[in-house]
Amino acid sequence: MKTLIKDGWIVDPSQNLFGIYDILIEDEKISKVEKHIEIDGCKVVEASGYYVCPGLIDAHVHLREPGQEYKETIKTGAMAAVAGGFTSIVCMPNTTPVIDNEEVVQYVINKGKKAKCNIYTMGSITKSLEGLEKSPYMELVKAGIVGITDDGKTVMNTRVMYEAMMDAKALEIPVSAHCEDINLVYDRSINKGKMSEELNLEGVPALAEEVIIWRDIVLADITEAHLHIQHISTKKALEMVREAKKKGINVTCEVTPHHFSLTEDEIKSLGSNGKMSPPLRTIEDVEALIEGIFDGTIDIIATDHAPHSTEDKEKNLVDAANGIVGLETALGISLLELVHKRKMSIEKLIDKMSCTPAKLFKIPGGTLKEGSFADIILLDIEKEWIVDSNKFYSKSKNSPFHNRKLRGKAVTTIVRGEIQFCEI
Known part of the structure; x- marks a missing residue:
């Protein structure tokens, strides 16, 4: 399985990599990070306008x-x-x-x-x-x-x-x-x-x-x-x-x-x-x-x-x-x-x-380097949203931030190459 993340603004402090890049994911790992990747037969995630960061x-x-x-x-x-x-x-x-x-x-x-x-x-x-x-x-x-x-x-x-x-x-x-x-x-x-x-x-x-x-x-x-x-x-x-x-x-x-x-x-x-x-x-x-x-x-x-x-x-x-x-x-x-x-x-x-x-803690992750596990998030730092603890995925709702207006959110979460959360 291949997934291509297109035109996102990469933020990867682990390798001082910042700028617009494409990321190719093959199976569980990042196989390429380049300015422009062309490949057929893969799922495409349009990331223009989002920050693409390590999970x-x-x-x-x-x-x-x-x-x-x-x-x-x-x-x-x-x-x-x-x-x-x-x-x-x-x-x-x-x-x-x-x-x-x-x-x-x-x-x-x-x-x-x-x-x-x-x-x-x-x-x-x-x-x-x-x-x-x-x-x-x-x-x-x-x-x-x-x-x-x-x-x-x-x-x-x-x-x-x-x-x-x-x-x-x-x-x-x-x-x-x-x-x-x-x-x-x-x-x-x-x-x-x-x-x-x-x-x-x-x-x-x-x-x-x-x-x-x-x-x-x-x-x-x-x-x-x-x-x-x-x-x-x-x-x-x-x-x-x-x-x-x-x-x-x-x-x-x-x-x-x-x-x-x-x-x-x-x-x-x-x-x-x-x-x-x-x-x-x-x-x-x-x-x-x-x-x-x-x-x-x-x-x-x-x-x-x-x-x-x-x-x-x-x-x-x-x-x-x-x-x-x-x-x-x-x-x-x-x-x-x-x-x-x-x-x-x-x-x-x-x-x-x-x-x-x-x-x-010596945990795999924290990087978008080629060959690393594809643990990636797409981040919309301007997205405004209201915390509603009643809609939490957590079983428990004990939050002091209920009804608080926040600005910025992860809109896609990819774990080991698979999209596990998406709201774009």
Whole structure:
């Protein structure tokens, strides 16, 4: 099977390729990228007026399967992914059972082969996410994981985290860390600050995140492991990462679209759809995060797509589940907030959402080079649309962006040479 993408404006930071080109896809791979390709007997995708980019890669997704299929499945999560322009996603191990053994890894990978996008998975740092005993990393790596994390929980035992980093260094896999000192978390509702005081809640202080980031940076310095900090959310945390990078410590970090576009002030209107971990912070934190995206301190943008049922979310701020869905809105939010409002280049955004995630987690993709897998999106950066969570492909609808007007959207998503989403 052959597909020809004609006359699109190529944006490929992986090879500094920008301009109008044709792309020929044969079977699953890109066979030619040239100014003009003439060939008969193939499907033609007219891309004039669109940006043609490497498919987005999300390094932080909760797919809930196995065990919590009422929230999301691998199938529905992948459908949401391609609708949002993601061709590869990495699922977190806090499933039921936990992804802490070869059998569950193989279950996810095999289920993923039938999904609309490429499915990768991490294994847990500790067995059953209990923070006490390391998972069998060698077994997990052989089964196909791309990293380890106890996301949703912090490994509070420093010895366990130290040994995990030592093992990860030897196995050449990253350690993705959810940084939150559980002993400094009060009622796990919202940010501890002026809004929590107004609502008479205890909240989660920035210190809870910052103290664990400091600890894990120290461990990364000693072990020389690759530490990847998940969903960074505070100004001081970012400053610590910036200084660590200057010292040559192997630390990277991600930010979510909700953390650089929303603040604690919006909790009143958002209710539990504005509750996540870490919580929405202050405007000062948001501005610092945006600065960190632009200056390179923040390496990638990831969604932390966290689907929950209506029952889980329709509770008060203390009792409601943490997290929001993000796969179908991440690109639109990023385009609006970073490209349209703050004049970030498309090249830089694609690097943060595709090329760099591929490098950090050693995932095929993030490029339009000849011979690479044909994971490609067509992007209309001017397309205006209204978020309607009721129409999400995700099983869950817990979004703070419902009814938000966005500007920019993936209009075609191609995975391994096959069109998996199209609205042109």
